[in-house]
Amino acid sequence: MxxxxxxxxxxxxxxxxxxxxxxxxxxxxxxxxxxxxxxxxxxxxxxxxxxxxxxxxxxxxxxxxxxxxxxxxxxxxxxxxxxxxxxxxxxxxxxxxxxxxxxxxxxxxxxxxxxxxxxxxxxARETAIYAEHIVDAGRREPLERLAHFLLETLTRLQGIGAASEDSFTMPLSQEGIGDVIGLSAPHVNRMLAELRRDGLIAMSGHEIRILDRAALQILGEFHPAYLSRTPVHRPAP
Amino acid sequence: MxxxxxxxxxxxxxxxxxxxxxxxxxxxxxxxxxxxxxxxxxxxxxxxxxxxxxxxxxxxxxxxxxxxxxxxxxxxxxxxxxxxxxxxxxxxxxxxxxxxxxxxxxxxxxxxxxxxxxxxxxxARETAIYAEHIVDAGRREPLERLAHFLLETLTRLQGIGAASEDSFTMPLSQEGIGDVIGLSAPHVNRMLAELRRDGLIAMSGHEIRILDRAALQILGEFHPAYLSRTPVHRPAP
DNA sequence: CGGCGGCTTGAGGTTGGTCAAGGCATGTGG
DNA sequence: CCACATGCCTTGACCAACCTCAAGCCGCCG
Missing domain, CATH: 2.60.120.10 (Jelly Rolls)
Known part of the structure; x- marks a missing residue:
């Protein structure tokens, strides 16, 4: 690998x-x-x-x-x-x-x-991703969770060359998204609609385009650091 | 170690x-x-x-x-x-x-x-514990979460010889428990009271005694397998 | 004795789940 | 080529659950 x-x-x-x-x-x-x-x-x-x-x-x-x-x-x-x-x-x-x-x-x-x-x-990276999901499910508001999940998915897909700069294909149905972030399917739908209404994202089928990454990052408190691949040997400070 | x-x-x-x-x-x-x-x-x-x-x-x-x-x-x-x-x-x-x-x-x-x-x-064990917390925070009811958390804590403490058969000292305040399982402190208090009222646990300060482990396990869907230490080499089937 | 942290309890309001119905796209069989 | 079924998205109404705020209490420690 x-x-x-x-x-x-x-x-x-x-x-x-x-x-x-x-x-x-x-x-x-x-x-x-x-x-x-x-x-x-x-x-x-x-x-x-x-x-x-x-x-x-x-x-x-x-x-x-x-x-x-x-x-x-x-x-x-x-x-x-x-x-x-x-x-x-x-x-x-x-x-x-x-x-x-x-x-x-x-x-x-x-x-x-x-x-x-x-x-x-x-x-260790896998563990950190899981830990971030605990934060998501436990303490973030539904809209924040969704924002975080969308950015995480975009970033991970970019990491494997499966997404462009600002858009990707969501591999899950809305019910699936709900099962990830702990919401009912109707509520996922409402939250997606809200993100669209506020001009943060655009959707066409399962194709999602991030229109305002900065705003989404703040909303979901998303810091991509935990997704990075860290070298075992790091440079001296 | x-x-x-x-x-x-x-x-x-x-x-x-x-x-x-x-x-x-x-x-x-x-x-x-x-x-x-x-x-x-x-x-x-x-x-x-x-x-x-x-x-x-x-x-x-x-x-x-x-x-x-x-x-x-x-x-x-x-x-x-x-x-x-x-x-x-x-x-x-x-x-x-x-x-x-x-x-x-x-x-x-x-x-x-x-x-x-x-x-x-x-x-890997660490990751599985985190994954179990995701389930807790995301999809379990508050009472179930608490039951699961209490049994997990008891089991982990027993694993290091810091708990008896059916009781242990909770190292966290109720606010702390809430921060683990994603509930407000007052609600943790109410859920603890409910477990007491139903005769599943007894409390005295931070000392918690499990009165009906079977019922708690069913309530919290707790399966201690994920906490076990698994040998790298396993016997043939 | 007085202060503080944490536990307990109550009242009220919002959130988000549940249930339900309708729409739209895709696919399948006659 | 059309009829129908299926799966998923969308929207609305209602209601219980849980959070917030608040006040009082208890035990501990200085």
């Missing part, structure tokens, strides 16, 4: 060892479950293309999406690190995945400290 | 390397900031005793606590993995910490793949 190279300078041997385990492609169709809570998994999937959601279903029937999974992300983190998956993952578009048995992954970590360390940095 | 030994069998050399970097003790007083959002940190603190909260302050003045930090946890994860801390950490009791410069930590990871891998598993 090229992304790991951002955190740490991997050498030739590391890269070829990485390439060795990324040799089994799998195709998954839209709406197929990839991980179901409670079952045991011994395989990771590195996303090559397409989108998925990591979520949990409650007895009340409500669904909370913890994360939108994009190309470059790892499906099976953290599910595979437990005896039984603690969350579910479903494809929300057709996907191309790289299939990596957990034994291969573990062996790679054990053999190559640099790779394991790079993954640790990757995990 | 003994906790890492649960995930992976570290050998003598790994353990002594770990011990080598855990040699600088620091005392921090209650209510002191340990990490302030926006600043740069090049040091991790392994908690030996005492409690802290990892949180973020919003412009509205609201505070969201993402995590209660307990003995065995790492302060500086994920702050230290970024150029600038993305969250703040404050001690909520007097604390004893082990001071580990990030360079030492990085060097250890690079030199000892097993330690890096064990830390990766540690990070």
């Amino acid at each position: 090229a992304r790991l190279n951002h955190s740490i300078a991997l050498d030739e041997a590391d890269l070829s060892a990485l390439a060795d385990i990324l040799n089994r492609q799998v195709i998954v169709r839209k709406a197929k479950d990839i991980i179901v809570e409670g079952y045991e998994y011994k395989v990771l999937h590195i996303v090559e293309s397409g989108f998925a959601v990591r979520y949990k279903l409650l007895h009340s029937g409500k669904r909370q999406i913890m994360n939108v999974i994009m190309p470059g992300d790892i499906i099976g983190f953290p599910a595979c690190f437990y005896e039984h998956a603690v969350f579910s993952v479903t494809a929300i578009s057709d996907m191309k995945l790289n299939h990596v048995p957990i034994e291969d992954f573990t062996a790679l970590c054990m053999a190559r400290a640099k790779v394991a360390t790079a993954l640790l940095w990757f995990a | 003994a906790r890492l030994n649960h995930s992976i069998a570290l050998d003598e050399a790994d353990l002594s390397a770990l011990a080598d970097i855990l040699n600088r003790q620091v005392i921090v007083r209650k209510a002191k900031d340990i990490i302030v959002e926006g600043y740069e940190y090049k040091v991790l603190h392994i908690v030996e005793s005492g409690f802290a909260v990892r949180y973020k302050l919003l412009h509205s003045g609201k505070r969201q606590i993402m995590n209660v930090i307990m003995p065995g946890d790492i302060i500086g994860f994920p702050a230290c993995f970024y150029e600038h801390a993305v969250f703040s950490v404050t001690a909520i009791s007097d604390m004893k910490l082990n001071h580990v410069p990030i360079e030492d930590f990085t060097a250890l990871c690079m030199a000892r793949a097993k330690v890096a891998t064990a830390l990766l598993w540690f990070a």
Whole structure:
């Protein structure tokens, strides 16, 4: 995965060892479950293309999406690190995945400290994204949450070259957005309408254009720092 | 840290390397900031005793606590993995910490793949705990959130030998609890009163006794699996 | 003894969920 | 090519939930 190279300078041997385990492609169709809570998994999937959601279903029937999974992300983190998956993952578009048995992954970590360390940095970023979602769901107003989520999605898509300067295709339905930020679908709709009315965004189907990024950033208190890929070795102050 | 030994069998050399970097003790007083959002940190603190909260302050003045930090946890994860801390950490009791410069930590990871891998598993558990908080804040009812939080706190405290079978000392004020689960202090109070009235818990000051664990588990949909420490090598099915 | 932080309780108002109905686009089968 | 079904978006009305504000209380510590 090229992304790991951002955190740490991997050498030739590391890269070829990485390439060795990324040799089994799998195709998954839209709406197929990839991980179901409670079952045991011994395989990771590195996303090559397409989108998925990591979520949990409650007895009340409500669904909370913890994360939108994009190309470059790892499906099976953290599910595979437990005896039984603690969350579910479903494809929300057709996907191309790289299939990596957990034994291969573990062996790679054990053999190559640099790779394991790079993954640790990757995990720290994942944790920070989750933490930001806690803030979103817990303490931000609905309009702020939506603004934050839109900017986060734009920024993450730009990071993988899947969005232009100011517009992107939202991979989720409005109900899906609600399940991410903890709102009902009708209220997501109202909040989107408000952002449009105030001239902050424009929409056409699932295509969203950011018209006033500055205002949205202030509204959602969005600071893209937590999405950045930080090098392991940092320059002296 | 003994906790890492649960995930992976570290050998003598790994353990002594770990011990080598855990040699600088620091005392921090209650209510002191340990990490302030926006600043740069090049040091991790392994908690030996005492409690802290990892949180973020919003412009509205609201505070969201993402995590209660307990003995065995790492302060500086994920702050230290970024150029600038993305969250703040404050001690909520007097604390004893082990001071580990990030360079030492990085060097250890690079030199000892097993330690890096064990830390990766540690990070996965951390991520799962955060994910569970997203569910809490986003989709659970206030009473359910509180039930879930109480059981999570009890279970985590038991895991470090700081709680009996059915009771524990809540390290947070009611306002603090509200900042964890996204409720106002008065509402936390009302929900606690409801749990008492229904005979699920009993309270005396900050001492909380779980009277009906089964009912609380159902109410909060609490499954302690996500808090378990999972070994890297798992038995074949 | 006096002050302070945190707990407790109440009243009132807004927010956002629920329910429901209608519209629009897409796709499918006759 | 049209009839119909399906899924999603949109809008409205209503109501419960939870926040805010406020006041009083308790226990602790100086």
